[in-house]
Amino acid sequence: MISLKTVRVERFAVNGSFIISRGAKTDVDVVYCEVTDGTHVGCGEGTPIYYEGETAELCAEAIDMRCKQNRAISREDLLKSMMEGAARNALDAALWDLEVKATGKPLWQLASLPEPKPLVTAYTISLNEPEVMKADAKKAASKGFPLLKLKLNGEDDLLRVAAVRIGAPDARLIVDANEAWAEVDLEEMAGALKKLGVELIEQPVEAGFEEDLDGVSSPLPFCADESCHVAEDIERIAGTFQAVNIKLDKAGGLTEALRLNAAAKARGLKTVVGCMLSTSLGIHPAFHLAQTADWVDLDGPALLKKDRAGGFVYKDGMISLPG
Incomplete structure (x- = not known):
């Protein structure tokens, strides 16, 4: 019992x-x-x-x-x-x-998942003034992170991304609007971001307003985050998003996340396995699911002052199990 x-x-x-x-x-x-x-x-x-x-x-x-x-x-x-x-x-x-x-x-x-191996993980560059984000990106790149995730807010976002590109000219970039692009011309923004080397746009519109993406011609895939929590959400968002960010805290655990992952792949969606701010204990199940993902965003413990003992190892932009 x-x-x-x-x-x-x-x-x-x-x-x-x-x-x-x-x-x-x-x-x-x-x-x-x-x-x-x-x-x-x-x-x-x-x-x-x-x-x-x-x-x-x-x-x-x-x-x-x-x-x-x-x-x-x-x-x-x-x-x-x-x-x-x-x-x-x-x-x-x-x-x-x-x-x-x-x-x-x-x-x-x-969980019937692949045997885990080290993975390239995104490293988050927090929303800030362009020059600050440029400096933060340069610092992250110097630590070996090859994939950066930029937090944006719908104001001066192209200036922010352009500044980051200067600070980290060789980095791969994904951007996260956190639902803040209601007033942004999405086609124009996506085209400009592609020229700056961005490869994924996360949650440009507010959850519940996915129809705002109908008819938008974007050269970059849109990734659902707040718009998709569980497997049953896939049918609702599959027509407007090309990828989904699977977070175990949203899904309510690895058990449901496995169902969500299968549903997304069945509809031809790419997947990101992401996380909230957390310790290594919090992302341990997600790391195993991330072995199947197109993008990995498991930097939560790396953003803390101190992780739990025996946590994940972050080195040269990779996340790996300890020992």
Whole structure:
């Protein structure tokens, strides 16, 4: 019989600040939980989706309430009994980890995924003035990151990207508007960004307004983030987006993310496996799913002042398992 051993809120400081169109963060609260079968203990972490109204405290309460219910605690049942989001992600991750420890089989085998190898990951350049973003990009490139993800907001974005291109002339670039391009001429912007070497545009329009992309002729693929959380969303967005960013905190865990990944690929969509600000524990399941992705954006732990002990290794723009 599986039961909840502990659940708590933990806070981690960001290295500097993380700035997107919605605001800045100097620290991140995560929900941490452990489950046990009486012999083994599995642990998981989730980062609340604050723009969806989640907080770490509410996630901890949701986990505690679910585990007090008189029903089995299993990954399959969580899909029926808990809403998508960070609480379900943390509990789902803990259950996967428990199975790994109880069976002695690695996660990739249990999840029918490829054996994990080091991956190139994007590194986020926070929204800021063009000269600051140029300097940040130059610094990231000097550390060996070959793929940069630029946070934009719909104002002077071409100046920002052009500045980054000067700071990191050889870097691959993807951009994330975080729903802020309602007043932007998308065709004109996409054409200009392509000339600057950008290869992907993430979430240009507000979730719920995907029809704004109807008829837009873009030389670059549009990637759904806020517009797509779970597998059932794919049919709604497949006609307007060419890629989807799979985040386990949005999907509510690896179990649902596997379904989402399969649904996206079945419709011919490319995939990004991304993350929120988190520790290495939070992205551990995502790293395994990322083995199947077209782009990998798992820099959450690299943006913290201090990660958990034994976390992922970031070297020369690659993320790899420790040891």
